[in-house]
Amino acid sequence: MTNASHEVAKGPHHASGAAPSALSAYSLVKRFPGVLANNSVDFDVLPGEVHTLLGENGAGKSTLAAMLCGLYQPDSGHITRNGERIALSSPRAGLQHGIAMVHQHFRLVERFTVAENVILGSRDLSYKLNRSELEDKVAAVAESYGLPIDPGATVADLSVGQRQRVEIVKALYQGAEILLLDEPTAVLVPAEVEKLFENVHAMTQAGKSIVFISHKLGEVVEISDRVTVLRNGRVTGHVSGRGTTDTKELARLMVGRDIELTTQRASHATGHEILQIRDLSLTVGGVSVLSDISFNVHAGEMVGIAGVAGNGQRELADTIAGLISPTSGSIAISGSMTTDRGPIHARELGLAYVPEDRLGMGLVPSMSILDNLLLTRDRRVVVDRTTVRPEATRLIEQFEIKANGPDHMARKLSGGNAQKVLLARELSGGRTATKLLVVCSPTRGLDVGAIETVRALLDDARSAGQAILLISEDLDEVMSLSDRIFVLYRGSVVHETPGESAELATVGAAMAGLTPEDKS
Amino acid sequence: MRSPIRIVFEQRNETAKHLSVLVPLLSVVAALVAGALFLLATGYSPIETYSNMLSDGFTSSRGMTDTLGLSTVLICTGISAAFAFQMNLYNIGGEGQLYLGMIGGAWAGLALGDQLPTFVMIPVVLLVGSLAGASWILLPAFVRSRLGTSEIVTTLLLTYIAASLVKHFVYTPGSFFVTKNSAFPQGRLVPDSASLSGIGDTSLYPTFFLVILIALALFWVVKKTEYGYRIQVISDSPRAAHYAGINANRTTMSVMLISGALSGLGGAVLIVGPFGRLDPGIILLGYGYAGIVIAALARNNFSAIIVSGILFAGLRSGGDKLQISTDTPIHIGVMLQGAILLFALGGEAFRRYHIHAVRTERATQ
Numbered sequence: 001m002t003n004a005s006h007e008v009a010k011g012p013h014h015a016s017g018a019a020p021s022a023l024s025a026y027s028l029v030k031r032f033p034g035v036l037a038n039n040s041v042d043f044d045v046l047p048g049e050v051h052t053l054l055g056e057n058g059a060g061k062s063t064l065a066a067m068l069c070g071l072y073q074p075d076s077g078h079i080t081r082n083g084e085r086i087a088l089s090s091p092r093a094g095l096q097h098g099i100a101m102v103h104q105h106f107r108l109v110e111r112f113t114v115a116e117n118v119i120l121g122s123r124d125l126s127y128k129l130n131r132s133e134l135e136d137k138v139a140a141v142a143e144s145y146g147l148p149i150d151p152g153a154t155v156a157d158l159s160v161g162q163r164q165r166v167e168i169v170k171a172l173y174q175g176a177e178i179l180l181l182d183e184p185t186a187v188l189v190p191a192e193v194e195k196l197f198e199n200v201h202a203m204t205q206a207g208k209s210i211v212f213i214s215h216k217l218g219e220v221v222e223i224s225d226r227v228t229v230l231r232n233g234r235v236t237g238h239v240s241g242r243g244t245t246d247t248k249e250l251a252r253l254m255v256g257r258d259i260e261l262t263t264q265r266a267s268h269a270t271g272h273e274i275l276q277i278r279d280l281s282l283t284v285g286g287v288s289v290l291s292d293i294s295f296n297v298h299a300g301e302m303v304g305i306a307g308v309a310g311n312g313q314r315e316l317a318d319t320i321a322g323l324i325s326p327t328s329g330s331i332a333i334s335g336s337m338t339t340d341r342g343p344i345h346a347r348e349l350g351l352a353y354v355p356e357d358r359l360g361m362g363l364v365p366s367m368s369i370l371d372n373l374l375l376t377r378d379r380r381v382v383v384d385r386t387t388v389r390p391e392a393t394r395l396i397e398q399f400e401i402k403a404n405g406p407d408h409m410a411r412k413l414s415g416g417n418a419q420k421v422l423l424a425r426e427l428s429g430g431r432t433a434t435k436l437l438v439v440c441s442p443t444r445g446l447d448v449g450a451i452e453t454v455r456a457l458l459d460d461a462r463s464a465g466q467a468i469l470l471i472s473e474d475l476d477e478v479m480s481l482s483d484r485i486f487v488l489y490r491g492s493v494v495h496e497t498p499g500e501s502a503e504l505a506t507v508g509a510a511m512a513g514l515t516p517e518d519k520s
Numbered sequence: 521m522r523s524p525i526r527i528v529f530e531q532r533n534e535t536a537k538h539l540s541v542l543v544p545l546l547s548v549v550a551a552l553v554a555g556a557l558f559l560l561a562t563g564y565s566p567i568e569t570y571s572n573m574l575s576d577g578f579t580s581s582r583g584m585t586d587t588l589g590l591s592t593v594l595i596c597t598g599i600s601a602a603f604a605f606q607m608n609l610y611n612i613g614g615e616g617q618l619y620l621g622m623i624g625g626a627w628a629g630l631a632l633g634d635q636l637p638t639f640v641m642i643p644v645v646l647l648v649g650s651l652a653g654a655s656w657i658l659l660p661a662f663v664r665s666r667l668g669t670s671e672i673v674t675t676l677l678l679t680y681i682a683a684s685l686v687k688h689f690v691y692t693p694g695s696f697f698v699t700k701n702s703a704f705p706q707g708r709l710v711p712d713s714a715s716l717s718g719i720g721d722t723s724l725y726p727t728f729f730l731v732i733l734i735a736l737a738l739f740w741v742v743k744k745t746e747y748g749y750r751i752q753v754i755s756d757s758p759r760a761a762h763y764a765g766i767n768a769n770r771t772t773m774s775v776m777l778i779s780g781a782l783s784g785l786g787g788a789v790l791i792v793g794p795f796g797r798l799d800p801g802i803i804l805l806g807y808g809y810a811g812i813v814i815a816a817l818a819r820n821n822f823s824a825i826i827v828s829g830i831l832f833a834g835l836r837s838g839g840d841k842l843q844i845s846t847d848t849p850i851h852i853g854v855m856l857q858g859a860i861l862l863f864a865l866g867g868e869a870f871r872r873y874h875i876h877a878v879r880t881e882r883a884t885q
Contacts, residue, residue, distance in 0.1 A: 376764055
């Protein structure tokens with residue numbers, strides 16, 4: 001190839017010419033049908049360095065990471081390891097070169113112990129496993145990086161943060177020198193994020209290289225030595241130096257325009273009670289999922305429910321929406337009881353519900369946008385699509401949904417656009433005008449631009465006098481939008497605070513189950 | 521050194537419309553080629569065999585009416601299978617429901633035939649046959665919708681019981697369904713008021729047009745009505761159905777009952793038409809099972825089932841006549857049916873994926 005030397009000369013932007021990079025990528029190109037996922041991307045990481053890949057969903061971060069660890073093969077361009085050109089035909093080949101990826105969705109066998117999961121895939125095991133010896137080895141690797149973990153524990157019993165630690169220990173045990181962490185903080189509570197960052201430091205101290213993949217600006221600034229920003233498959237910027245990084249500049253590089261994610265609260269006095277929950281308890285299969293929950297949401301008010309996933313949020317939302325009957329207690333919307341009367345009754349009283357699970361619960365993947373708009377509406381015996389079509393077209397325009405029109409299949413929408421369809425349907429009212437909006441993790445997995453839009457939509461709904469219950473694992477979101485905040489822990493409200501005076505430390509502690517008695 | 525060639529499956533973003541037609545069509549061609557190889561290997565001329573089948577099944581006027589006559593029952597079992605399949609309910613017991621439709625239809629004809637006129641009797645026989653078919657799926661539908669028991673197992677097992685019932689009613693001396701004092705056990709013919717005659721003395725009966733109408737009506741129901749909407753939601757995502765307050769249990773129940781009734785209708789069509797009596801010979805014909813293949817080939821599209829049903833009827837009736845006109849084994853028709861299904865299912869891969877061969881490239885140099 002004639003221009004190979006040119007490409008190398010142009011090369012990645014080394015921090016210094018002297019230190020040889022642990023891993024470099026030169027002009028990587030990866031095409032998928034209809035998408036140029038990576039367009040001539042250069043990237044490198046030095047030993048002992050944290051180099052962050054920053055970008056929105058679909059910017060090409062994951063594609064690049066997948067090529068760096070051998071999951072995908074580039075269409076053109078090449079990769080070097082310690083200056084030598086390598087071909088990564090599979091993740092196993094990546095591992096042989098000391099490159100490992102910790103995926104966002106863990107790949108652990110829940111019924112196995114930590115040690116069994118760590119050794120899974122090793123090829124040098126003897127026919128008969130010596131468990132205690134293996135467990136000692138695993139524990140030794142874990143401790144040397146300050147990653148305390150019980151190698152004999154069953155993975156099913158571990159918290160999300162601990163599982164992530166198992167994945168990291170597994171990579172280290174397999175001899176990884178370069179770890180690619182794909183959105184590692186997405187599933188963690190603040191205290192766990194802190195712990196993860198300590199571990200990352202311990203690993204870089206030991207000379208490991210970390211490729212950190214994220215779209216959260218705050219943590220990127222905190223952890224990174226260098227940042228490479230991707231947008232639409234291209235590198236839009238390299239930013240060096242920890243702490244000196246300007247988040248506004250990063251956001252602009254990432255999105256291509258200025259972004260304002262401001263704090264919004266009810267600007268006017270709130271109205272009468274729309275949602276009333278009294279002594280709500282739910283027991284599923286003998287296990288208490290919700291216990292003694294009581295609160296109200298007023299017209300024009302946004303109440304935030306914070307908590308780590310799996311502490312009863314989903315069940316609370318489903319119960320309010322009439323999908324689950326509570327074991328005891330009552331729910332009323334606009335003064336009418338909805339307990340045990342099903343989802344259609346709740347909707348007739350003005351409920352709208354945006355579930356956490358968009359495709360598969362909130363939307364029917366194989367149906368068009370038009371048909372999905374009909375899902376929560378009154379549909380007559382012969383479905384009248386012709387009168388709904390203009391409305392669908394209008395909503396697509398109003399919510400700036402990127403689609404080919406009302407017949408665009410829901411499955412083929414991006415995450416952000418699917419969420420907009422869902423919000424468009426729920427906010428526009430179906431059987432009756434929306435009075436109460438229950439939204440779960442409305443911006444999860446969305447890129448910054450879409451987050452901005454969705455938050456603005458929620459704020460508009462609040463200003464229009466709708467009562468909003470915002471249930472989210474994203475603490476920043478709950479803190480910056482809610483007028484009042486409740487923290488749900490193991491099915492109980494353990495903390496309550498007005499949004500304005502909420503403290504991150506206190507709310508974070510309550511989410512982790514630490515009683516905030518001493519503070520309040 | 522040449523690098524090895526890899527076959528790459530790339531998921532298609534959008535299935536091109538022409539592939540939905542082309543793939544089933546090519547499946548049929550591929551099946552004919554496979555069948556030709558088989559014929560050659562066993563010493564028959566494929567060209568002669570196929571041209572005989574074509575004229576016996578389709579191109580001659582007698583062949584065409586025979587084919588359309590046979591397609592009547594096959595379209596019934598085809599739409600029966602498709603109606604359940606489209607909701608991911610695998611009613612593979614259409615065969616048994618068809619037997620029950622014959623039993624019910626024959627009973628109605630024999631019991632009421634002498635008292636009522638033809639224009640009442642024909643609908644009554646068809647209705648009773650349909651109800652009998654539905655009754656045969658009542659239990660599987662109930663346990664499926666309440667307990668989640670696999671309908672595949674229950675409907676299949678009930679088919680064996682249905683076959684035994686048919687034999688019981690015909691071979692038990694003094695049975696209501698058989699001719700009294702006959703040396704040879706044989707079903708009693710229904711009275712004239714309960715039987716139609718073929719159009720212009722052919723084996724094509726007016727029921728053919730009724731069945732076509734039903735298939736088109738189902739097409740409309742699924743595409744345009746609230747009931748069809750509900751079916752689509754439940755089949756794609758039961759959780760979305762729950763979210764929207766759609767009662768999945770009730771819909772499951774009704775879809776299965778309708779599916780059973782359609783197979784039952786197929787049985788009753790045989791009573792008012794070509795059979796005229798409860799005949800244990802039905803057990804060897806496999807019309808119910810053929811419905812599964814017909815539905816699969818048409819990808820559960822009710823209007824396409826009309827086409828695939830007629831195609832299969834042609835293969836069957838053309839194949840059957842081969843044995844009479846030449847000495848080619850009768851099973852060539854059945855074999856081709858199986859081959860078509862096999863190729864059609866395999867062809868799905870071409871619809872879903874863009875398949876191409878690439879030379880694996882080493883690091884670019």
